[in-house]
Amino acid sequence: MINFVTKRIKPVHIEKFSEKELVKGLEHGDCKIISFLYNRNITAIRKMANQYPNMIFEAEDVLQEGMTRIIMNIRSGKFQGKSSIHSYLYGICRNICFKQFDGVTTVSMNNWVPELADVNDSDYFDLLQVVIDAKGKLDEKCVEIINLRFRLKDKQASTSANSKLMDFEHIAELIGIKADNARQRFSRCLEKLIYAVKNAPGIDDLLTSGSYGN
Amino acid sequence: METDPKDIELIERFLDNKLSKEESSDFFKRVNEDREFAKLVKLREVMPDLLKDADNYRKIREEVKSTLNFQGGKWLFFHNPAQMALAAVILLLIATVVIFFVTKEHGILPFIKNDNLVKKNDTLMIQKKGGPDFKANKDIYYSPLNGSVFISSDKIIFRWKPVHDSTFQFMIFLKEQTIPVYHKEIHHGQDSILLPPGTIKPGEYQWYIGDKKIKHSFIIKPAVR
Numbered sequence: 001m002i003n004f005v006t007k008r009i010k011p012v013h014i015e016k017f018s019e020k021e022l023v024k025g026l027e028h029g030d031c032k033i034i035s036f037l038y039n040r041n042i043t044a045i046r047k048m049a050n051q052y053p054n055m056i057f058e059a060e061d062v063l064q065e066g067m068t069r070i071i072m073n074i075r076s077g078k079f080q081g082k083s084s085i086h087s088y089l090y091g092i093c094r095n096i097c098f099k100q101f102d103g104v105t106t107v108s109m110n111n112w113v114p115e116l117a118d119v120n121d122s123d124y125f126d127l128l129q130v131v132i133d134a135k136g137k138l139d140e141k142c143v144e145i146i147n148l149r150f151r152l153k154d155k156q157a158s159t160s161a162n163s164k165l166m167d168f169e170h171i172a173e174l175i176g177i178k179a180d181n182a183r184q185r186f187s188r189c190l191e192k193l194i195y196a197v198k199n200a201p202g203i204d205d206l207l208t209s210g211s212y213g214n
Numbered sequence: 215m216e217t218d219p220k221d222i223e224l225i226e227r228f229l230d231n232k233l234s235k236e237e238s239s240d241f242f243k244r245v246n247e248d249r250e251f252a253k254l255v256k257l258r259e260v261m262p263d264l265l266k267d268a269d270n271y272r273k274i275r276e277e278v279k280s281t282l283n284f285q286g287g288k289w290l291f292f293h294n295p296a297q298m299a300l301a302a303v304i305l306l307l308i309a310t311v312v313i314f315f316v317t318k319e320h321g322i323l324p325f326i327k328n329d330n331l332v333k334k335n336d337t338l339m340i341q342k343k344g345g346p347d348f349k350a351n352k353d354i355y356y357s358p359l360n361g362s363v364f365i366s367s368d369k370i371i372f373r374w375k376p377v378h379d380s381t382f383q384f385m386i387f388l389k390e391q392t393i394p395v396y397h398k399e400i401h402h403g404q405d406s407i408l409l410p411p412g413t414i415k416p417g418e419y420q421w422y423i424g425d426k427k428i429k430h431s432f433i434i435k436p437a438v439r
Contacts, residue, residue, distance in 0.1 A: 029274070029277050029281075031281045034278060034281045034282065035281065035282065038282055064275075064278055064279060064282060065275070067278050068271065068274050068275040068278050071274050071278070072267070072270065072271055072274060075270070075274075076267075125271065127264070128264070128267055128268040128271045129268075129271075131264055131265060131267075131268035132268045132271070132272050135265070135268065146265065150261070150262040150265055150266070152262075152265055152266060152269060164262055165229060165230070165262075167230055168226070168230070183223055183226055183227070184219070184223060186222075186226065187219040187220070187222035187223040187226060188219045190219075190222050190258070190261065191216075191217050191218075191219045191222055193261065193265075194217050194222070194254070194257050194258070194261070195216060195217060197257070197264070198217070198253070198257060203257075206260055206264070207253065207256045207257065207260065
């Protein structure tokens with residue numbers, strides 16, 4: 001399907017957007033910018049992906065994933081703008097390919113563009129996928145109580161660590177059980193998530209640094 | 215090694231400042247001495263951000279995917295205004311052809327209707343010729359003519375000279391029967407009534423207004439197509 005689609009995408013001139021516009025567009029999930037970057041880079045990513053006959057990903061999937069990661073990095077402030085968006089995106093895609101190729105998990109840094117997304121970065125996204133999968137396996141009650149406790153659906157939640165947590169008395173009121181039972185339920189549910197991530201790649205780096213890629 | 219949910223409960227109580235002094239002291243002691251527990255505390259510490267990032271990651275991936283599929287499959291075909299115009303013209307032509315055949319089939323446009331019976335007379339309105347057909351009371355004239363024949367697809371308009379000082383009942387009976395198959399109250403000044411096609415079945419009928427002793431017959435035949 002992706003092959004079919006990409007054949008119909010018309011090339012757009014690179015001069016159309018400045019670097020600043022690209023970064024801003026990606027930060028806001030601008031469809032034009034996403035399409036533009038896809039068109040601008042798909043040929044290069046295809047060439048790169050074709051070098052790895054055992055690739056699991058198609059070039060289109062690699063680029064799609066790369067763009068997801070670059071948006072995450074821009075929004076989290078990890079992308080500093082030291083390199084061009086295209087170089088950075090290429091670096092991320094190259095990392096994805098490397099990781100998929102024969103189980104290689106570390107990347108030689110020789111002749112690498114200096115601003116590439118690093119390997120820890122790639123591991124972190126793998127870790128996020130582990131979390132997504134693990135959370136997807138939880139039942140509704142678990143998802144509900146975890147979302148409540150961590151205020152994951154609450155956009156108004158303050159960024160300070162303490163106020164991020166909803167106390168169990170409040171949770172108990174919301175879901176109609178006792179506070180102690182809420183705490184027990186939460187602990188059982190969180191244990192399942194922790195079990196899934198505690199040995200996942202990237203978790204040790206995260207625990208050491210406190211944040212990914214730093 | 216599996217994690218004991220009790221340990222997580224302990225950490226949650228610590229985070230909520232629910233531990234007593236003794237429990238707090240034990241907690242810190244355990245963090246310093248038990249590496250697994252220390253790791254669990256750290257894991258617990260990063261879990262909210264990890265879950266939040268995972269949620270964002272999933273959402274962004276879906277957004278990118280849908281954007282690329284949408285752009286590739288639909289929008290980009292129309293990036294060129296000439297292509298968009300061409301598509302509009304083609305759609306318009308298709309719509310015209312469809313409308314033409316639909317109307318032809320259902321006879322919405324009379325000039326292309328191919329039913330000979332209907333072509334002959336879509337709406338029959340029988341008017342008196344050279345004088346009233348029947349004069350029931352003063353100044354009340356009736357049509358259609360006695361014994362007129364219609365097709366069930368015809369619209370039939372019954373017309374008379376209006377009367378302004380009285381109301382009547384308009385009645386249609388099957389011939390020789392007493393229960394009306396159709397009736398309507400005629401108000402002051404009303405001079406006609408339309409009987410839409412298919413209102414009554416094919417058959418021999420009688421109708422009257424005002425005076426039931428003076429009836430007129432007409433026949434409705436089935437439409438032949």
